Amino acid sequence: MGKYGDKSVSMNIKGVRFRPWRKYAVIYRSVLMENLQYAANIAMGFFSYFVFIFIFIKLWGYMYRTPGELIAGYTKEQMIWYVMMTEMMFFGSNAASVAGEVARDIRSGNIAYLMNKPYHYTLYILSRYTGEWSIRLPMYALLAVVIGTVMVGPLPHFRLTAVPAMAVCVVLGLTIHAVFKLCISLFSFWIEDATPFQWLYDKLILVVGVMFPVEIFPKALQPLLKMTPIYTVCYGPAKLIVDFSPEKCLEILAAQILYLTVGCVLMSLIYRKGVRKLYVNGG
Amino acid sequence: MQAITVENLSKTFRVKRKEKGMRGSIKAILHPQTEEIRAVNGVSFSVDEGEMLAFIGPNGAGKSTTIKMLTGILYPDGGRVEVLGIDPMKKRKQLAYRIGTVFGQKEQLWTHLTPYDNFRFFGAIYDLSERETEERIAELSERFELNAFIDTPVRNLSLGQRIRCEIVASLIHKPKVLFLDEPTIGLDPVVKENVRELIKQMNREEHTTIFLTSHDVGDIEKLCRRIIIVNDGQIVLDDSVERLKSHYQDKMAADVYARSQESGMAEKYEEAPNISLEEILVDIYRSEEDG
Numbered sequence: 019m020g021k022y023g024d025k026s027v028s029m030n031i032k033g034v035r036f037r038p039w040r041k042y043a044v045i046y047r048s049v050l051m052e053n054l055q056y057a058a059n060i061a062m063g064f065f066s067y068f069v070f071i072f073i074f075i076k077l078w079g080y081m082y083r084t085p086g087e088l089i090a091g092y093t094k095e096q097m098i099w100y101v102m103m104t105e106m107m108f109f110g111s112n113a114a115s116v117a118g119e120v121a122r123d124i125r126s127g128n129i130a131y132l133m134n135k136p137y138h139y140t141l142y143i144l145s146r147y148t149g150e151w152s153i154r155l156p157m158y159a160l161l162a163v164v165i166g167t168v169m170v171g172p173l174p175h176f177r178l179t180a181v182p183a184m185a186v187c188v189v190l191g192l193t194i195h196a197v198f199k200l201c202i203s204l205f206s207f208w209i210e211d212a213t214p215f216q217w218l219y220d221k222l223i224l225v226v227g228v229m230f231p232v233e234i235f236p237k238a239l240q241p242l243l244k245m246t247p248i249y250t251v252c253y254g255p256a257k258l259i260v261d262f263s264p265e266k267c268l269e270i271l272a273a274q275i276l277y278l279t280v281g282c283v284l285m286s287l288i289y290r291k292g293v294r295k296l297y298v299n300g301g
Numbered sequence: 302m303q304a305i306t307v308e309n310l311s312k313t314f315r316v317k318r319k320e321k322g323m324r325g326s327i328k329a330i331l332h333p334q335t336e337e338i339r340a341v342n343g344v345s346f347s348v349d350e351g352e353m354l355a356f357i358g359p360n361g362a363g364k365s366t367t368i369k370m371l372t373g374i375l376y377p378d379g380g381r382v383e384v385l386g387i388d389p390m391k392k393r394k395q396l397a398y399r400i401g402t403v404f405g406q407k408e409q410l411w412t413h414l415t416p417y418d419n420f421r422f423f424g425a426i427y428d429l430s431e432r433e434t435e436e437r438i439a440e441l442s443e444r445f446e447l448n449a450f451i452d453t454p455v456r457n458l459s460l461g462q463r464i465r466c467e468i469v470a471s472l473i474h475k476p477k478v479l480f481l482d483e484p485t486i487g488l489d490p491v492v493k494e495n496v497r498e499l500i501k502q503m504n505r506e507e508h509t510t511i512f513l514t515s516h517d518v519g520d521i522e523k524l525c526r527r528i529i530i531v532n533d534g535q536i537v538l539d540d541s542v543e544r545l546k547s548h549y550q551d552k553m554a555a556d557v558y559a560r561s562q563e564s565g566m567a568e569k570y571e572e573a574p575n576i577s578l579e580e581i582l583v584d585i586y587r588s589e590e591d592g
């Protein structure tokens with residue numbers, strides 16, 4: 019996309035005087051341009067993804083003894099596809115901007131210069147994040163489909179018509195994940211280093227939602243786990259992909275919208291408090 | 302009309318203090334001690350629309366802190382600020398549309414994008430239409446001679462090229478006031494001269510008010526008629542460069558005369574030295590330290 023490559027975009031934009039979202043679309047587009055240069059670098063992560071999935075294929079191959087056996091209600095194929103999908107979301111959204119970048123902006127005082135522009139800093143960061151996963155996620159999705167068909171076999175009862183609904187849930191999940199990580203990063207306004215909290219949150223999601231579906235855990239724990247962000251961020255969307263039903267889809271969407279709303283309110287509260295502190299103390 | 306009005310502006314930072322060594326570290330946990338730094342201390346001045354003002358002073362004098370308060374990045378804890386009739390504290394976003402800022406030591410450009418894509422980005426941020434942005438880019442890249450490298454990623458540009466792009470990016474939305482915090486820092490003399498010329502041109506052709514901080518005497522001599530000198534958060538001088546010079550010239554002459562009278566060497570009287578602005582500033586800073 020150079021000087022002349024994006025005529026269509028310019029024609030859409032021309033003539034419309036006031037579109038408050040346009041600037042965020044442009045931030046998104048700029049990150050896209052920035053990251054397209056590094057698509058090859060992103061592909062370097064494919065190897066780790068492959069190793070991770072390979073281990074799980076071996077693990078579950080050992081655990082499932084007879085074909086058609088169910089563990090926690092999942093067939094072997096579903097179980098492996100589950101972890102492939104959650105890992106796809108994790109690898110595909112590597113949230114460098116929402117985690118490291120925000121903390122660095124705050125600590126270095128750079129945030130003051132970013133806030134001085136006519137956009138909202140948190141939306142700016144979320145646009146950047148979206149621009150990042152827009153390139154990574156499709157690359158990992160493709161990889162997952164290739165590994166899945168070659169090494170695991172197709173999902174039973176998978177319907178292509180349900181893919182758009184699944185995609186919506188995945189995107190919402192990624193966004194909620196980013197909002198929560200952003201909230202943690204914003205603690206940097208008060209504490210020296212927020213990375214331990216990031217680490218805790220990441221590990222919680224990884225162990226409880228990414229590697230194993232919630233049904234693996236003791237019955238007593240399950241309702242509790244379903245109330246954590248894990249349900250909306252990775253368990254829900256991945257479960258939907260391996261075992262789709264319209265009811266489940268609606269349930270997850272409702273939970274996601276609730277979580278997104280709560281997360282955003284929380285985020286803007288923390289942000290506003292933090293900014294006030296910044297204005298007083300300087301960067 | 303006045304572009305900037307500042308009355309009795311103050312800012313005090315509270316910083317943690319720690320005595321030396323391990324003992325000090327432990328003590329600091331038990332009895333945290335803070336120290337107050339009066340970064341800006343009762344500053345008042347005003348700048349006319351279309352004026353070019355140099356705001357100068359030694360390191361730590363409070364120049365950057367003042368610019369931050371004028372642009373809404375930092376809240377003052379005393380006094381009143383108005384930029385283009387807007388209180389930066391209350392309407393920061395609204396003000397952002399009408400001012401431009403360049404911080405010589407901060408990058409605002411996205412280093413992985415080309416200048417052209419950066420300018421398009423800033424155009425959109427400031428709600429310019431696609432056509433307005435294109436026209437403005439064409440106009441400014443012509444004037445700032447960016448065409449040779451407008452499609453090269455910013456990370457591959459030289460410092461001089463980059464700072465020119467930074468300035469263009471801050472001018473995309475035709476700001477009425479341009480704040481520059483040490484814009485020529487680290488540039489070689491030729492690029493410095495070039496940047497100054499461009500700033501001057503913006504002032505002349507678009508009537509942009511220029512508020513500039515610098516250490517560089519050249520910036521001041523070449524650009525500004527008026528200077529404000531700050532030290533320790535206070536204004537020690539607010540005058541035209543010309544008057545400052547002639548005042549010092551007279552003072553020097555008088556000193557030389559007095560000394561020659563004392564030593565009885567009246568013939569030296571004629572050789573009142575032609576003092577440079579640099580020497581004047583050093584003298585002012587020194588006398589402040591003594592006082």
Ligand SMILES: Nc1ncnc2c1ncn2[C@@H]1O[C@H](COP(=O)(O)OP(=O)(O)O)[C@@H](O)[C@H]1O
Binds near residue numbers: 315361365
């Ligand atoms: N965020 C901050 N916290 C604490 N002290 C600060 C902060 N910013 C500036 N200061 C102090 O305020 C004084 C003025 O700083 P500054 O305005 O950056 O000076 P200048 O730009 O003139 O070199 C210095 O003593 C500096 O250490």
Ligand SMILES: [Mg+2]
Binds near residue numbers: 364365366
């Ligand atoms: Mg400074």
